[in-house]
Amino acid sequence: MAKPQGPHPGLMLQNYGIVLDAGSSHTALYIYAWPAEKDNNTGRVEQTHSCKVKGKGISSYASQPWKAGESLTLCMQEAEQKVPNKRHHETPLYLGATAGMRLLNMENSSASDKVFQAVEKALQKFPFSYQGARILSGQEEGAFGWVTVNYLDDLCSCCVLTSMRFLSPSQGLETTGALDLGGASTQISFVSDNYDGSESPSNSVTFRLYGNDYNLYTHSFLCYGKDQVLRLALAQQTQSGPRTILDPCFHPGYTEIKNYSVLYDSPCVSGRKPQGAPENFTLRGNGSFGQCQEIVKSVFNFTSCKYSQCSFNGVFQPLLQGPFGAFSAYYFVMNFLNLTDTSIPLDTVKDKLARYCATPWDEVSYLAEYCFSGTYILTLLTEGYNFTFPSSCVYFQIKGSDAGWTLGYMLNLTNMIPAEAPDKPPLPHYVWAVLPICGKVKGQRMLLNTVLQITWIQGLFRRTKAFSQWRVHLWLKDILSI
Numbered sequence: 001m002a003k004p005q006g007p008h009p010g011l012m013l014q015n016y017g018i019v020l021d022a023g024s025s026h027t028a029l030y031i032y033a034w035p036a037e038k039d040n041n042t043g044r045v046e047q048t049h050s051c052k053v054k055g056k057g058i059s060s061y062a063s064q065p066w067k068a069g070e071s072l073t074l075c076m077q078e079a080e081q082k083v084p085n086k087r088h089h090e091t092p093l094y095l096g097a098t099a100g101m102r103l104l105n106m107e108n109s110s111a112s113d114k115v116f117q118a119v120e121k122a123l124q125k126f127p128f129s130y131q132g133a134r135i136l137s138g139q140e141e142g143a144f145g146w147v148t149v150n151y152l153d154d155l156c157s158c159c160v161l162t163s164m165r166f167l168s169p170s171q172g173l174e175t176t177g178a179l180d181l182g183g184a185s186t187q188i189s190f191v192s193d194n195y196d197g198s199e200s201p202s203n204s205v206t207f208r209l210y211g212n213d214y215n216l217y218t219h220s221f222l223c224y225g226k227d228q229v230l231r232l233a234l235a236q237q238t239q240s241g242p243r244t245i246l247d248p249c250f251h252p253g254y255t256e257i258k259n260y261s262v263l264y265d266s267p268c269v270s271g272r273k274p275q276g277a278p279e280n281f282t283l284r285g286n287g288s289f290g291q292c293q294e295i296v297k298s299v300f301n302f303t304s305c306k307y308s309q310c311s312f313n314g315v316f317q318p319l320l321q322g323p324f325g326a327f328s329a330y331y332f333v334m335n336f337l338n339l340t341d342t343s344i345p346l347d348t349v350k351d352k353l354a355r356y357c358a359t360p361w362d363e364v365s366y367l368a369e370y371c372f373s374g375t376y377i378l379t380l381l382t383e384g385y386n387f388t389f390p391s392s393c394v395y396f397q398i399k400g401s402d403a404g405w406t407l408g409y410m411l412n413l414t415n416m417i418p419a420e421a422p423d424k425p426p427l428p429h430y431v432w433a434v435l436p437i438c439g440k441v442k443g444q445r446m447l448l449n450t451v452l453q454i455t456w457i458q459g460l461f462r463r464t465k466a467f468s469q470w471r472v473h474l475w476l477k478d479i480l481s482i
C-alpha cells in the first residue's frame with residue numbers, strides 16, 4: 001500500500017533532536033528529525049545522521065575526565081553542520097550513559113561525577129538546547145529499547161503472517177520484545193499475557209496503550225554485556241592464579257598476554273583476583289565450542305529461584321512471548337558469524353559456530369572474540385532466557401544496526417510523538433495480528449495506521465520532572481508485513 005503523500009520534503013519544516021549514547025565501549029551521536037507541522041498525521045521521527053565518537057566510552061576516561069568531554073567535540077561539530085543553523089537553539093540535546101558509567105559510579109562515584117562535569121562543559125559549548133547528561137537505570141534502558149523496537153518500521157523482518165485473527169481493542173495489540181546486548185549489560189523487555197506485574201514488581205513497567213494496560217517485563221543484567229562476561233569467564237579460569245590458560249573460546253594458535261590487574265579491574269570481578277597471582281598470564285586458544293559453552297554456562301547461576309520461574313541468577317522472568325528484536329552486539333556478532341537466520345535448527349547453528357571456533361587463528365587473524373561472543377549469545381538466549389530455536393522468533397536486525405534505547409529516550413523526553421496528535425479513534429475496528437514464525441518476508445505490506453498512546457503509570461521516573469509528565473503518542477505504522 002502506498003504511503004500517504006505529504007508535502008514535498010524540501011518544503012517541510014523539520015524539528016531535530018540529538019541523543020548521545022554513552023555506552024561502555026564507545027559513544028555514538030544520533031540526530032533525529034520529524035516534521036514540524038501541527039496537525040501532521042503522518043509524522044514519523046527518523047534518524048537522519050549518526051556519528052561514532054573516536055576512542056573508547058566516557059567511563060574509560062575516569063583518570064583524565066577532561067578527555068571524556070574533548071572526545072565528543074568532532075561528532076558535536078558534525079551535528080552543528082547537519083542540523084540547520086536556524087534550528088540549533090530549539091534542538092534538544094541529551095546524553096544518556098549506560099552500564100560503563102553505572103559500573104564506574106559504583107566503583108568511584110567522584111570519578112563518575114567528574115566525567116559528567118567534563119561532558120557537560122563540552123556539550124554546553126554548542127548552540128543546541130542542552131537537556132542534561134545522566135546515567136540511565138537498567139530499567140529505563142530496557143524500556144526505551146522496547147519503545148524504539150515497537151516504533152520502528154519493518155519490525156517483522158523474520159516473521160511471516162501465517163494466520164490472521166481479529167483482535168478487539170480489549171485484546172490489545174501484539175508488541176515486539178526487545179533484546180539489547182551491550183558491552184557491560186544486557187536487557188530483555190517484553191509484554192507477556194501471563195505477567196501482570198505483581199510478581200517481582202521491580203521488573204514491571206506499566207504502559208497504557210489505547211485504553212489497554214500493558215505490563216512490560218524488563219530486566220537489565222549488569223555485568224552480562226559481552227565484554228564483562230568475557231571477564232567473568234576469564235576470572236573463572238584463572239582462580240588458581242596460573243601463568244597460562246588453555247581457553248576453548250579462542251581459536252587454536254591464538255596467544256595473548258593478559259595482565260591480572262587489568263582483568264580484575266572491574267566491579268564485575270573485583271574481590272576475586274587470586275592471591276599471589278603473577279603479573280601476567282598467557283591465554284592460549286584451543287577452539288572448542290563444546291568446552292567454551294561449559295565455561296560460559298558456568299557464569300550463569302541456575303540454582304536458586306524464589307519466584308514461580310526465573311531466567312538466571314535468581315531473576316524472575318515470565319513466560320516468553322514474541323516476536324523479539326535483538327539489536328546492538330546481538331546483531332553485530334551474529335551478522336559477523338552469518339548466523340542471523342533463526343529459522344535454521346539449533347544444532348546446525350551450533351555446528352557452524354563449532355567450525356568457526358575450531359578455525360586456526362592464522363586463518364582468522366583478526367577479531368579474536370567472536371567465538372566467545374557467539375557462544376555467549378547462543379547460551380544466553382537458549383539457557384539463560386529459555387528461547388527455543390527455530391520456533392522462537394528472534395530476529396537479529398532492526399532497520400540497520402542503529403536500533404537502541406536512544407530513539408525511545410528522545411520520544412519520551414520530548415514528550416511529543418507526535419505532540420500534534422490527530423484526533424483519531426485510538427484503534428481501528430480491526431487489527432491484523434501476526435503469529436511470530438520465523439521465515440522470509442514475502443508479499444505486500446498492510447498499513448496499520450495506529451496511534452499508541454502510552455502513559456507511564458508507575459512512578460519509575462518520579463524523580464525527574466520531565467518523566468513525571470510522561471505522555472507519549474506513538475504512531476505505529478506499517479508494522480505488519482504480509
Ligand SMILES: Nc1ccn([C@@H]2O[C@H](COP(=O)(O)OP(=O)(O)O)[C@@H](O)[C@H]2O)c(=O)n1
Binds near residue numbers: 182226
Ligand atoms: N560495530 C560494532 C559496534 C559495537 N559492538 C559491540 O557492541 C557492544 C556495545 O556496547 P555498549 O558500548 O553500548 O555498552 P553498554 O553500555 O550498552 O553495555 C560492545 O560490546 C561493542 O564491542 C560490536 O561488536 N560491533
Ligand SMILES: [Ca+2]
Binds near residue numbers: 023024181328404
Ligand atoms: Ca548500549
